[in-house]
Amino acid sequence: MLPASGLRARNYPANTYPYRAESHFLYFTGIIDRPGAVLWLEDGRATLFVEPSTPADALWHGAGSDFATLGARTGVDVVAPLTECPPRIAQHAPHGIATLPAADPVTRAWQNHHLRRDWPLEGFVELARAGDMALAEAVIALRLRHDAAAIQAIETALGGTAAAHRQGMATTRPGVSEAVVRAAMEAELLARDLVPAYGSIVTVHGEILHNTHYGNVLQPGDLVLADVGGEWQGWASDITRTWPVQGRFSATQRAWYEIVLQAQRDAIDMVGPGVRYRDIHRRACLTLARGLVDERILRGAPEDLVERGAHALLFPHGIGHLLGLDVHDMEDLGDRAGYAPGRARSPQFGLGYLRLDRDLEPGMIVTIEPGLYRVPAILDSPDLAGPFLADGTLDRERLDTFADVRGIRIEDDVLCTASGHRVLSHRIPKAVAEIESAVGHAAP
Amino acid sequence: MLPASGLRARNYPANTYPYRAESHFLYFTGIIDRPGAVLWLEDGRATLFVEPSTPADALWHGAGSDFATLGARTGVDVVAPLTECPPRIAQHAPHGIATLPAADPVTRAWQNHHLRRDWPLEGFVELARAGDMALAEAVIALRLRHDAAAIQAIETALGGTAAAHRQGMATTRPGVSEAVVRAAMEAELLARDLVPAYGSIVTVHGEILHNTHYGNVLQPGDLVLADVGGEWQGWASDITRTWPVQGRFSATQRAWYEIVLQAQRDAIDMVGPGVRYRDIHRRACLTLARGLVDERILRGAPEDLVERGAHALLFPHGIGHLLGLDVHDMEDLGDRAGYAPGRARSPQFGLGYLRLDRDLEPGMIVTIEPGLYRVPAILDSPDLAGPFLADGTLDRERLDTFADVRGIRIEDDVLCTASGHRVLSHRIPKAVAEIESAVGHAAP
Numbered sequence: 068m069l070p071a072s073g074l075r076a077r078n079y080p081a082n083t084y085p086y087r088a089e090s091h092f093l094y095f096t097g098i099i100d101r102p103g104a105v106l107w108l109e110d111g112r113a114t115l116f117v118e119p120s121t122p123a124d125a126l127w128h129g130a131g132s133d134f135a136t137l138g139a140r141t142g143v144d145v146v147a148p149l150t151e152c153p154p155r156i157a158q159h160a161p162h163g164i165a166t167l168p169a170a171d172p173v174t175r176a177w178q179n180h181h182l183r184r185d186w187p188l189e190g191f192v193e194l195a196r197a198g199d200m201a202l203a204e205a206v207i208a209l210r211l212r213h214d215a216a217a218i219q220a221i222e223t224a225l226g227g228t229a230a231a232h233r234q235g236m237a238t239t240r241p242g243v244s245e246a247v248v249r250a251a252m253e254a255e256l257l258a259r260d261l262v263p264a265y266g267s268i269v270t271v272h273g274e275i276l277h278n279t280h281y282g283n284v285l286q287p288g289d290l291v292l293a294d295v296g297g298e299w300q301g302w303a304s305d306i307t308r309t310w311p312v313q314g315r316f317s318a319t320q321r322a323w324y325e326i327v328l329q330a331q332r333d334a335i336d337m338v339g340p341g342v343r344y345r346d347i348h349r350r351a352c353l354t355l356a357r358g359l360v361d362e363r364i365l366r367g368a369p370e371d372l373v374e375r376g377a378h379a380l381l382f383p384h385g386i387g388h389l390l391g392l393d394v395h396d397m398e399d400l401g402d403r404a405g406y407a408p409g410r411a412r413s414p415q416f417g418l419g420y421l422r423l424d425r426d427l428e429p430g431m432i433v434t435i436e437p438g439l440y441r442v443p444a445i446l447d448s449p450d451l452a453g454p455f456l457a458d459g460t461l462d463r464e465r466l467d468t469f470a471d472v473r474g475i476r477i478e479d480d481v482l483c484t485a486s487g488h489r490v491l492s493h494r495i496p497k498a499v500a501e502i503e504s505a506v507g508h509a510a511p
Numbered sequence: 512m513l514p515a516s517g518l519r520a521r522n523y524p525a526n527t528y529p530y531r532a533e534s535h536f537l538y539f540t541g542i543i544d545r546p547g548a549v550l551w552l553e554d555g556r557a558t559l560f561v562e563p564s565t566p567a568d569a570l571w572h573g574a575g576s577d578f579a580t581l582g583a584r585t586g587v588d589v590v591a592p593l594t595e596c597p598p599r600i601a602q603h604a605p606h607g608i609a610t611l612p613a614a615d616p617v618t619r620a621w622q623n624h625h626l627r628r629d630w631p632l633e634g635f636v637e638l639a640r641a642g643d644m645a646l647a648e649a650v651i652a653l654r655l656r657h658d659a660a661a662i663q664a665i666e667t668a669l670g671g672t673a674a675a676h677r678q679g680m681a682t683t684r685p686g687v688s689e690a691v692v693r694a695a696m697e698a699e700l701l702a703r704d705l706v707p708a709y710g711s712i713v714t715v716h717g718e719i720l721h722n723t724h725y726g727n728v729l730q731p732g733d734l735v736l737a738d739v740g741g742e743w744q745g746w747a748s749d750i751t752r753t754w755p756v757q758g759r760f761s762a763t764q765r766a767w768y769e770i771v772l773q774a775q776r777d778a779i780d781m782v783g784p785g786v787r788y789r790d791i792h793r794r795a796c797l798t799l800a801r802g803l804v805d806e807r808i809l810r811g812a813p814e815d816l817v818e819r820g821a822h823a824l825l826f827p828h829g830i831g832h833l834l835g836l837d838v839h840d841m842e843d844l845g846d847r848a849g850y851a852p853g854r855a856r857s858p859q860f861g862l863g864y865l866r867l868d869r870d871l872e873p874g875m876i877v878t879i880e881p882g883l884y885r886v887p888a889i890l891d892s893p894d895l896a897g898p899f900l901a902d903g904t905l906d907r908e909r910l911d912t913f914a915d916v917r918g919i920r921i922e923d924d925v926l927c928t929a930s931g932h933r934v935l936s937h938r939i940p941k942a943v944a945e946i947e948s949a950v951g952h953a954a955p
Contacts, residue, residue, distance in 0.1 A: 073633070075519045076614040077531060078836070079843035080634050082709055084528040085723075087521060125888035126827065129719035170520040172616040173633045188632075189517070189617045190524050250701035257694035260725055265526055275573035279529075281704055383570065392522070399523035444569035 068156075068164050069095065070178065071104040072171035085262065089174075090392035090399070091167055091206055093301045096141045101132075105152050106143070113143040116152040156181050165198035167206070170399060191401050207404045210391055212430030218482060220302035221390065221432060222491055224261060225480065227297040228304045229494045231255040235269065235293050236310050236496065236505040239285060245269050246281035252295050261297035264304060264394045268294035273309065273474020274440040276384065285312045288471050290320060294478065296394060303394040305434050306492050307478035314506040319469045321499060323439050324477075326358030328497070330437040331477045334386055338427060338435070338481050338488035345410075345424045348386040351437045352378045359439075364466050366459055377460050379417025380445055380452055387434035388422040390480055395422060396432075416451060427483040432491065436478030441466070512600075512608050513539065514622065515548040516615035529706065533618075534836035534843070535611055535650055537745045540585045545576075549596050550587070557587040560596040600625050609642035611650070614843060635845050651848045654835055656874030662926060664746035665834065665876060666935055668705060669924065671741040672748045673938045675699040679713065679737050680754050680940065680949040683729060689713050690725035696739050705741035708748060708838045712738035717753060717918020718884040720828065729756045732915050734764060738922065740838060747838040749878050750936050751922035758950040763913045765943060767883050768921075770802030772941070774881040775921045778830055782871060782879070782925050782932035789854075789868045792830040795881045796822045796861075803883075808910050810903055821904050823861025824889055824896055831878035832866040834924055839866060860895060871927040876935065880922030885910070 071092045074083040088099045092106055096115060107114040115138075120131035134146040156164060161183040169175045172188035179186055186192045194200050213221070231252040238251040249269035256263060266279040273292030285291065289312045296305040309324065311317070316324055334351040356369040356378040364381075365372055372378055389396035389405060397404035402412065405423045413419050423433065445451050446463070455461040479492045496505040515536045518527040532543050536550055540559060551558040559582075564575035578590040600608060605627040613619045616632035623630055630636045638644045657665070675696040682695040693713040700707060710723040717736030729735065733756045740749040753768065755761070760768055778795040800813040800822040808825075809816055816822055833840035833849060841848035846856065849867045857863050867877065889895050890907070899905040923936045940949040 075521075075528065076616075076633060077519075077528070078534050079614055079839070079841075081842060082838065084519065084521070085710065090522050122888060122892070126886060127719075127721045129716070129722060130888075170523055172520075172620070176616070176620075176632055188620055189520060244702075244704070246704040247702045250698040253701060254694040254698035257697060257725075258688075258691045260688070260690040266529065272573065275571075277571045278573060281701075394526065395523070397523075398525060442570060444566060444574075448566070 068108075068166045068182070069106045070166070070169050070174045071096075071098065071101055071106075072169045072174045073102045075171060087301065089169055089171075090301070090397070093392055094206070094210055096143070098137070098141060099301050101137075103149060105149065107152070107155060112145070114145040114147055114155075115141055115143045116147050116149045118149045153181060162196060163198065165196075165202040167199065167203060168192040168399070191399070193401070203400050203403055207397060207400065210397060211389070211404070212428055213391065213432055213482075214430070217302065217391070218432070218491075220299055221304055221480065224264070224297045224299040224302050224304040225306070225492050227256050227259040227261040227299070228295065228306050229492065230259075231295055231297065232293060232306060232308050232495045233505060235291070235295070236308070236502070237507045239291055239310060239312055240507045241285055241287045241312055243285055244281065245271065245283050245285070245291075248285070248291060248293070249281045249295075252293065256297040259297070259299075261299050264296045264298035268292065271312070271473070273438075273476065274442045275474075276440070276442075287313050288317065290472065290475065292474050292476055294476065301392050303390060303392065303396075304480055304492070305390055305394050305478060306480065306495060307436055307476045308495060308497065308502070309475045309477065310502045310506050312506075314503055316499060316503070317471055320472050320475075322362060323469065323472045323475050324499060326355060326362070327437050327439055327475050327477050329358065330354035331435055331479070334435045334437060335479065335481055335488065335490060338433065338483055340427055340429050340483060340485060342427050343424070344386075344427060344433065345421060347435070348418070348421055349373060351386045351435075352382065355382050355437060355439065362465070364462055364469070366462065372460070375460075376415050376417055377455050379415070380455060380461060381439045381441070382437060383417050383420065383440070383442065383445060384438070385418075385421030385423070387436050387478070390432045390434055398422070429483055429485045431483045433481055433483070434478055435481050436476055438474065438476030439472070440474040441469070441472065512552075512610045512626070513550045514610070514613050514618045515540075515542065515545055515550075516613045516618045517546045519615060531706075531745065533613055533615075534745070534841070537836055538650070538654055540587070542581070542585060543745050545581075547593060549593065551596070551599060556589070558589040558591055558599075559585055559587040560591050560593045562593045597625060606640065607642065609640075609646035611643065611647060612636040612843070635843070637845070647844050647847055651841060651844065654841060655833070655848070656872055657835065657876055657926075658874070661746065661835070662876070662935075664743055665748060665924065668708070668741045668743040668746050668748040669750070669936050671700050671703040671705040671743065672739065672750050673936065674703075675739055675741065676737060676750060676752050676939045677949060679735070679739070680752070680946070681951045683735055683754060683756055684951045685729055685731045685756055687729055688725065689715065689727050689729065689735075692729070692735060692737070693725045696737065700741040703741070703743075705743050708740045708742035712736065715756075715917070717882075717920065718886045719918075720884070731757050732761065734916065734919065736918050736920055738920065745836050747834060747836065748924055748936070749834055749838050749922060750924065750939060751880055751920040752939060752941065752946070753919045753921065754946045754950050756950075758947055760943060760947070761915055764916050764919075766806060767913060767916045767919055768943060770799060770806070771881050771883055771919050771921050773802065774798035775879055775923070778879045778881060779923065779925055779932065779934060782877065782927055784871055784873050784927060784929060786871050787868070788830075788871060788877065789865060791879070792862070792865050793817060795830045795879075796826065799826050799881060799883065806909070808906055808913070810906065816904070819904075820859050820861055821899050823859070824899060824905060825883045825885070826881060827861050827864065827884070827886065827889060828882070829862075829865030829867070831880050831922070834876045834878055842866070873927055873929045875927045877925055877927070878922055879925055880920055882918065882920030883916070884918040885913070885916065
């Protein structure tokens with residue numbers, strides 16, 4: 068049993084956030100806009116329980132799809148009114164009905180009540196029942212590898228995302244605010260009937276990794292880091308570009324940018340069937356470490372630096388994650404989707420943030436997103452940076468000469484194919500020359 | 512005790528909708544971006560309980576405001592860690608602590624647990640406890656009348672909203688989609704660091720009153736109805752304009768538009784201290800009815816038509832509502848805010864949808880939003896339209912000659928002042944000539 072979830076209230080019950088069905092439900096039904104629906108799979112037959120449209124709905128929201136239309140759209144065997152769902156449940160032992168925890172707390176409470184689960188109303192749930200675990204594994208097995216239609220959907224999302232990044236670059240000039248650049252980017256998504264797949268990051272403070280404020284004014288020496296991806300019919304995309312406000316990288320900015328770009332190229336080159344994703348992460352870390360050694364910011368052999376985690380002082384996050392209906396695909400299931408059976412997160416700082424450690428298979432789509440950041444909370448931390456400063460691994464004085472770089476990230480979405488890989492996000496400026504020619508140059 | 516509420520998951524726990532604090536909490540604290548905070552008022556002292564920033568927060572989200580900064584920003588007496596809130600609650604009988612139900616289900620469950628309420632997790636709650644009711648009345652008494660700072664905030668929101676509507680008109684031309692017009696409008700909001708205060712309506716099907724789909728392509732004879740309002744620091748605005756895709760109203764469209772505009776003028780003219788809002792609604796209904804009689808769509812005396820509810824066949828909703836931090840201000844408290852003590856909703860179709868029936872006072876901000884719609888669910892309803900067709904009140908054949916009008920609404924935000932009123936949304940094209948000159952004319 069997979070629920071679509073309900074509408075989420077924003078500031079009062081009737082003022083709701085834009086609705087979007089649960090991904091597991093959406094995957095099987097293709098229905099993104101029917102709050103409260105439930106998909107029931109039993110004995111090889113699919114039943115879709117939905118709230119019938121009322122006359123008041125017709126007045127306020129227009130005629131909804133009738134049952135016959137929903138049946139044809141979804142291919143389910145039966146469409147039935149939602150009121151018939153609890154009696155159907157009652158025909159079974161509640162614990163015997165497999166389900167997955169909804170993101171919506173009200174729906175989760177409904178699951179707790181009707182299916183006798185004891186889940187918290189929000190946050191990650193560690194599944195305890197064998198049936199639920201089996202359902203999770205079955206869903207993961209299907210959703211890990213994308214078919215042609217899913218790839219097409221993500222490419223549609225990426226078409227809008229590419230336009231958004233080009234427009235963001237074109238809108239950039241000293242004196243405009245982050246908010247203006249963000250608006251120009253999201254408008255490209257909305258104009259194509261896409262929505263942001265996640266909270267857009269458009270900031271001159273790229274070192275704040277999940278920064279979703281847009282209040283700064285772009286200054287001549289700043290870099291803009293934009294992590295913006297559109298979602299089409301529920302299918303996500305996830306792209307980051309970093310560009311200079313003035314249209315030209317400084318020597319220091321360019322040096323770091325080229326290191327990140329090389330790390331991304333090296334990592335993307337590795338994507339292919341059978342390759343362990345953690346090895347791709349390590350490959351990117353090695354390239355970053357080598358670049359930082361070349362710039363005399365780190366001292367030592369790259370292999371040794373990566374082994375000890377020194378690169379994580381400047382690249383604290385993972386090289387990427389699964390992409391699909393969720394921007395971090397199936398992250399609701401924790402590491403069950405991202406980590407192959409028998410693998411677990413590393414306790415090491417940096418590597419511990421890696422969200423994916425599977426052997427890649429054709430049809431998987433992953434992000435490849437190396438970066439370099441000067442994060443005060445890391446570099447000023449006696450715990451994290453202290454040991455590397457004490458033994459001379461990190462040259463803080465040299466690092467501080469790169470003061471006009473706060474954060475750089477370059478992210479693309481890459482499909483693993485039978486013969487290697489295909490970069491799905493290929494129409495977005497990325498090389499230094501492309502970036503520099505795409506940025507607007509007019510005076511503020 | 513007033514909670515700020517928590518983040519709301521979208522498709523998985525870590526991918527949350529843009530956060531916005533509960534309006535009651537926001538009203539007293541001015542803090543819009545601190546999920547989980549709680550405002551505690553006791554013995555004339557205010558305590559703000561907040562989750563302290565962690566080192567991981569600093570890494571991912573940047574340094575948050577510290578307690579001293581929060582204290583200075585809010586003017587509360589004490590800022591304390593959230594962990595001290597439950598012990599503070601435990602010093603009291605839980606039922607003796609007055610509170611109001613959060614919009615967020617998880618927060619509401621927290622209130623149920625700690626304060627021993629038995630509220631449903633979502634939807635409107637009829638308050639049962641005297642303390643909660645007294646708190647609701649006290650909050651309403653404060654929030655009903657806006658001070659200069661609140662009016663300024665709403666005018667700031669309206670500045671972006673005005674730009675959005677002008678841009679929407681300028682972007683309109685045959686062949687572009689509703690999504691493109693919506694994107695152009697919302698981009699004006701986002702560029703000013705506003706957010707949409709509610710789900711934008713931008714549609715050629717204005718007869719679907721709460722239509723938040725944007726999939727249609729604008730055709731030459733269509734009208735665009737745009738109900739779009741920005742929110743600034745939590746303060747809402749709410750504006751509707753209707754304009755012709757080709758830049759010129761047809762004769763039939765213009766006839767209806769002028770009727771709606773006259774109804775709006777007549778209603779706005781009445782706004783002033785001591786005036787009963789329901790009388791303003793009735794005034795607009797009379798003007799609409801008179802216009803429809805002049806157009807030979809309705810037959811009878813306007814007073815009699817309004818008395819019988821005939822106008823509601825084409826104007827089924829109320830003339831407007833309170834505006835403040837919520838676009839339907841304090842609608843979480845049901846009609847307690849909108850209806851003066853002793854007044855209740857009418858059972859009559861149309862009038863029953865009126866959200867406000869108070870005597871206006873200086874400082875109140877209300878919307879005035881008459882409209883005319885051809886809603887199939889009403890006009891084809893034997894219950895609603897049948898009697899008026901049977902006795903010849905409604906001339907369906909004549910009505911059908913207005914086939915190129917599906918829905919027209921004109922909405923402004925009006926402040927009641929000591930001497931009368933002030934229209935806050937005055938810089939947005941509204942007269943026919945203004946509208947026609949503001950619409951883009953280029954070929955698709």
